[in-house]
Amino acid sequence: MEKLDTAGLTKKALQIRQDVLNMCCGAGTGHVTSSFSSIEILVALYYGGILRYDVANPGWPDRDRFIMSKGQASVLLYPILADLGYFPKEDTERFCQADGKFGVHLQHDVPGAEITSGSLGMGFGLATGMALAAQKDRKLHLVFSLLGDGECYEGSIWEAAMFAGHNRLNNLVAVIDRNYLCVTNFTENMLSLEPFEDKWRSFGWNVKAINGHSFDEIFGALEGVRSRKSSRPLAIIADTVKGKGISFMCYNPLWHGIPPSGDEAVCACSELQAKEVTS
């Protein structure tokens, strides 16, 4: 896969936003807003020369592992995997259909996907096991895990964070999509996650806080990620906007897991068509 420049990445992010919206509107289900907050992160990883993978050989032993712990954003991963050639794009058109291969949450049997995920707080612990295996075998690949900030209410996340810090899994990168929203409320109204950076640091992690919609900041945080001097795992807290790209879906918890329909769907499509999304 040729590495895209910032203009190319921006264009790709818009294309993926349109794919996600089309999939969800077509199916009448799916997590549009949860996906839109993570789009620049995934586009940077897959198209920006960060992740090592081989489309022709999804099980390549030396590939980086991308563990999507926030499995509700699978509708974001699927069009990327299809675009890269892991499976035909037509499969994304049958999202959640009777003749389709995948639904709202991530499935391990989709080429390019590593795990089944959907129940929060599970994939991240599994990622620590994968990172430990690589550490023991002195393998050079990295394990990236995408977490939602709401997912961090799960106690199992902190069991895994403690384990990774103690075992010095510096081949593990957690990217936390900090969009401040859960299903019904803003995180700081519901149950405060702050001081969020301090929590991760106190569990033995290096922490970088960035704007999760800025390619420059994402790449800045990941610079030299394969040759880090620190023995600690790396947490990137990516400040994002849930629903980024469609104005009326932002900052509104009621859009969790509900795609727009009718006039709102038309508005959403128009908004994406009308502008290049920038951070």
Added chain:
Amino acid sequence: MNNISQRDAFWGRVFELAKENKDVLLVIADMGAPALDTFRVELNAQYIDVGIAEQQALAVAAGLAMEGKKVFAYAIAPFISLRCYEHIRVNLASMNVPVTLVGVGAGTSYDDSGPTHHAVDDVSALRILPNLRIHNITDSVMARAFADICCDIEYPNYLRMDRKWLPDIYEDGFDFSAGMSTLLPGKDAMIVATGNMVHRAMEVAETLRGNGADIGVADVFTFPIPQEALLEAIQDAGRIITLEEHNLAGGLGSAVCEIMADHGMLKPVKRVGMDFSRKYCYRYGGREHIQSLYGLDKESLLRTAEELLN
């Protein structure tokens, strides 16, 4: 006769296997055993202690196994099975990840510890999961044999061991691949038992046989129960008694009845186990005493069997 516990027989053999293969890993949730002390000292790189965090034990084990490691995850039975049930469901069963969960304390092994430590619901809960198999261990010969079997599996499994020493029933070299075995054939009735209750079933059967009744015993040590093997074991028996130190709801007795019903095998069945429909067991005074409260002691079972036979 072996004087070693199931736990020590099992971990002793795993240690031998791990010495030969550095991919054999132990994920421990703050548990001890003499063989594990040796393991920790001599094979420290293969010994991973997650602290008292069974969910993380499960998740780490799954991640390691997905990378090709042969992983044993160990904790007290109700914790490694029920505390992390959803991790088992998602991270093992749904993806068919070959991890061996090892739980010690089957039934009321932890008799003085109260219901938090009784493993009396785990078979019901885990036997319904796809891909997963439960191996409920009967003696130390079986425990040792399953150490080898579990090093070479392609599915998740849950090994459930008694905490207390029990005499050996099987001889070294026995082939456990059938999933169950008929220890004694019987025409009047078959007692289908599992785990420590197999020993009780043998005592009861011997007494009844001494009284002239033709009573047999079958040992179910694998769930899901191998259907053909079960049907063959009980087809000639007039009556069936199922016997488990476990919740009656969903346990061995339920599983046996499901198979019989599905195959149209209709004959009288008496399920003997623990009824927790109103309350868990908050009683103490030793395991024998607890068993007597639920009709699992020899005298109660003799009465139950005689009532069924008459």
